[in-house]
Amino acid sequence: xxxxxxxxxxxxxxxxxxxxxxxxxxxxxxxxxxxxxxxxxxxxxxxxxxxxxxxxxxxxxxxxxxxxxxxxxxxxxxxxxxxxxxxxxxxxxxxxxxxxxxxxxxxxxxxxxxxxxxxxxxxxxxxxxxxxxxxxxxxxxxxxxxxxxxxxxxxxxxxxxxxxxxxxxxxxxxxxxxxxxxxxxxxxxxxxxxxxxxxxxxxxxxxxxxxxxxxxxxxxxxxxxxxxxxxxxxxxxxxxxxxxxxxxxxxxxxxxxxxxxxxxxxxxxxxxxxxxxxxxxxxxxxxxxxxxxxxxxxxxxxxxxxxxxxxxxxxxxxx
Ligand code: NAD
Ligand code: AKB
Numbered sequence: 001x002x003x004x005x006x007x008x009x010x011x012x013x014x015x016x017x018x019x020x021x022x023x024x025x026x027x028x029x030x031x032x033x034x035x036x037x038x039x040x041x042x043x044x045x046x047x048x049x050x051x052x053x054x055x056x057x058x059x060x061x062x063x064x065x066x067x068x069x070x071x072x073x074x075x076x077x078x079x080x081x082x083x084x085x086x087x088x089x090x091x092x093x094x095x096x097x098x099x100x101x102x103x104x105x106x107x108x109x110x111x112x113x114x115x116x117x118x119x120x121x122x123x124x125x126x127x128x129x130x131x132x133x134x135x136x137x138x139x140x141x142x143x144x145x146x147x148x149x150x151x152x153x154x155x156x157x158x159x160x161x162x163x164x165x166x167x168x169x170x171x172x173x174x175x176x177x178x179x180x181x182x183x184x185x186x187x188x189x190x191x192x193x194x195x196x197x198x199x200x201x202x203x204x205x206x207x208x209x210x211x212x213x214x215x216x217x218x219x220x221x222x223x224x225x226x227x228x229x230x231x232x233x234x235x236x237x238x239x240x241x242x243x244x245x246x247x248x249x250x251x252x253x254x255x256x257x258x259x260x261x262x263x264x265x266x267x268x269x270x271x272x273x274x275x276x277x278x279x280x281x282x283x284x285x286x287x288x289x290x291x292x293x294x295x296x297x298x299x300x301x302x303x304x305x306x307x308x309x310x311x312x313x314x315x316x317x318x319x
Contacts, residue, residue: 001111004030006069008054008101009076011035013189014116014170014219016178018073021220023047032067035076054097061104071112071227074101080120080143081271082182087142094146095153102157102165113165114227117151117239119212120144121169122279131279133241133286140277151238158237166226167239168219171282174302175216176309184274185211188252191264192306195256200263207250207266209275212282214244215297215305222293229291236286243282244295245302255303 003026010019010033022031023046033043034052043049050063054076064072076097083090098115105113122131123138137148147169154165172185180186187203194201214222222242226234247255253264287293297305 001070002030002068003070004032004068005071005073006032006034006064006067007073007075008034008052008097009074010049011037011178012075012181013173013175013178014216015073015075017175017216018075018220018223019046021224022073025224032063032069034063054100055093057100057104060100061108064104064108064110069108069110071114072101072105072110073114073223074098075116077116077146078143079181079183080118080141080274081184081186083143083146084141084270084274090142091146094143095149098150098153102153102163105165106157106161106163111164112227113154113163114223115150115154115165115167116223117147117167117169118144119169119171119278119282120274121148121151121239123277126279129280130283131241131281132283133236141274144277147239154239155237164231166234168222168226168287169239169241169282170219171212171214171243173214173216173219174306176306177216184271184278185213187249188213188247191249191252191256192310195260195262196307196310199261200265201253202265202267203249203253204267204269204271205249205275206268206272207253207264208248209272210246210248210280211275211278212243212246212280214242214295215302217305218244218295218297221296222287225291225293226287233290235290240287240290240293241282241284242287242293242295243284244297245299246281247299251299252303255299256307259303259307 078090125138
């Protein structure tokens with residue numbers, strides 16, 4: 001069967017990078033992107049783009065049928081910080097959106113679905129420092145609750161309808177192609193842009209707040225590797241822990257200062273409370289065992305690569 005991929009929420013931080021990789025792997029004609037925005041000529045440049053609200057199940061079903069979609073990558077969601085500002089709307093988007101995708105996939109015989117979960121499923125009662133694959137979920141945010149429930153919905157569709165749904169618990173992701181979309185880990189993206197533009201940054205988390213993080217090329221590769229893994233190798237039917245690095249804002253700032261002048265102030269806001277409820281690190285042994293997961297980037301490698309891309313774009317002189 002020919003692969004035909006539909007990506008929802010494709011204009012966001014992950015979609016911007018994942019779509020490029022999917023198009024490289026499967027051909028640009030076979031990857032259809034969609035998001036809330038109206039279709040423009042510019043958007044069609046790399047391949048077909050369709051305007052799609054994932055809450056519109058009828059249109060989702062119509063598009064899946066008309067395009068002969070065989071895989072859905074469902075990225076549309078509200079991230080942690082934005083979700084806390086309007087919990088009911090975030091629940092509706094994150095849950096109804098996922099259920100629409102799962103139902104349409106079942107009804108239209110879509111072969112595979114990818115749906116991202118997050119380290120936000122963990123919380124104070126999970127583990128004091130390291131969260132293992134089967135550590136207790138204990139989300140304090142509406143975002144984390146929606147990810148936890150989503151994981152169990154994915155498992156339900158897998159067990160009851162045989163739907164091949166695969167999922168990763170992404171850590172905070174750092175990337176240079178698109179802005180971060182309203183999460184608690186966004187500081188680790190913003191700091192690069194402010195450092196280059198102004199040489200200073202005011203961080204909304206405390207300097208010693210350690211969180212699990214990952215560079216986008218690793219996250220994209222993990223996604224492709226999981227989706228290509230033989231199904232019989234996959235022992236986790238909720239969502240896989242994956243890990244790459246753990247760092248604090250102060251450690252990220254110190255790494256940046258090896259390359260440039262930078263002054264960082266700390267003015268924690270409501271996002272601090274969210275970060276304080278998340279794990280310090282993640283154990284991903286199951287992903288390593290089942291489908292060979294290994295990250296390529298550590299903090300130093302990520303900072304160097306990010307600055308290379310951003311300074312190329314913004315033509316800024318580096319020390
Ligand atoms: P993002 O906010 O950057 O992008 C989400 C996209 O969804 C946006 O382009 C937005 O316009 C679109 N969208 C919003 N409502 C929609 C709707 N009703 N219909 C269709 N599209 C809609 O998010 P992201 O960082 O790309 O994250 C994608 C997924 O990965 C989410 O499920 C998120 O929870 C998960 N995730 C992200 C991170 C991270 O650090 N970026 C970490 C863990 C998990
Ligand atoms: C967020 O901060 O909301 C995301 C995530 C870790 O899920 N980056």
